[in-house]
Amino acid sequence: MADGGPVTVCFPFVGDLVGGSHISACGLIRKIDRRRFSPLVLVQYPGGAIARLFEDAGIDVEVAPPSAALHHGSRIGALRGLSLASGAVPLAKFLRRRGVAIVHSNDGRTHATWALAAKLARAKLLWHHRGSPDAAGLRLAAPLLANRVVAVSRFASPRARGISAARRTAVIHSPFDTSQTHDRDEARQTILSTLSLSPTARLIAFSGALIARKRPLLFVEAIAALRRRMPDSDVHGLLFGGALDGMDEQVARHAQTHNVGDAIHLMGFRSPGAFWLAGCDLLMVPAIDEPFGRTLVEAMLMGTPVVATASGGNVEAIRDGETGRLVLPENADALADGCRDILTDPQSAIRLAQTAQDEAKSRFGEACHADAIMALYDDMLCRRTRA
8 A cells, every 4th residue: 555545444244144244344344434444345255245235335346266175064074174264365465455454354164264364464354242151162263363453332341361362352332323214103114014913913033143153943932922922912033033953943843843834934135134123013032142233223213122141242231121132041931921011011112212212323323443453453553543
């Protein structure tokens, strides 16, 4: 880069399954000060879902140099690790050729593919961690390769034990478009029409990938428990999100087992997600050890009350009884009780939702997130933070 010009920050992405990390990165890149930093967004699959996400937001993308295809959730064994290490050399040459000063990696597959390449290219590495604090990469690779680590919550931060990146870690919550609004009545009518439900139906949302950690089967059990508590109400559970490893079929079978087959609706991935959350009476978050759930905050911003397990990053986003309800983990009855309390006390639900919306707007905006990240970039480059 030329002296005084913008610093090139590389955002590589591996795979083509869109998740919260991509949405958050998109929000960050939109707000980056182009006078200071020039983002270089790399994708593995031109025309794929990740490429379209960024292009639809007006962000240019380029095709990354060839690298291994890593599947979501798959473990990286010794042989694959050796293959990734050897593949880091051509990636490092690419980074040097493009004058990249910082590599900002955003998920496990990207860390595995690009972290060593950043080191070999003598670029700074910002390791953005959005997963478990016990993740192998965070424990074993980040201390050796990352210049700085960003964790999306205190829960997700590396533990200060042995060799650790804890002292190089900053907690910065994920960014959200706080200006986004949707007509709740319109969204509700869209859902009722889509599913041919009665106007009095009570709509309980689950939002996120259908994977075991997010507990979609527990959601089904909680809907069954809620219907027993509210026999005169037409309660329906709507699962928004794509399924992995046949979880959609497991959910359907579980619903039949618990006699709620007609009340559980697999909605698939729907965009924009906030619109569909706005149409629901509340969002239930049964997930365990969720680092920092995006849909939880999106629901708050839409004025949709939230009932979540007191686990992981949920406790950092919600104040129980003030901005949502926190209940015992792994407990369908506790989830059902929390939902019933909100559904049967509409005035309290309105106050809860309004307080949550106001707090989410003040805490989780894209601009304040980008300012915090850019201050880290400056720190990594030993530059004074610009006003």
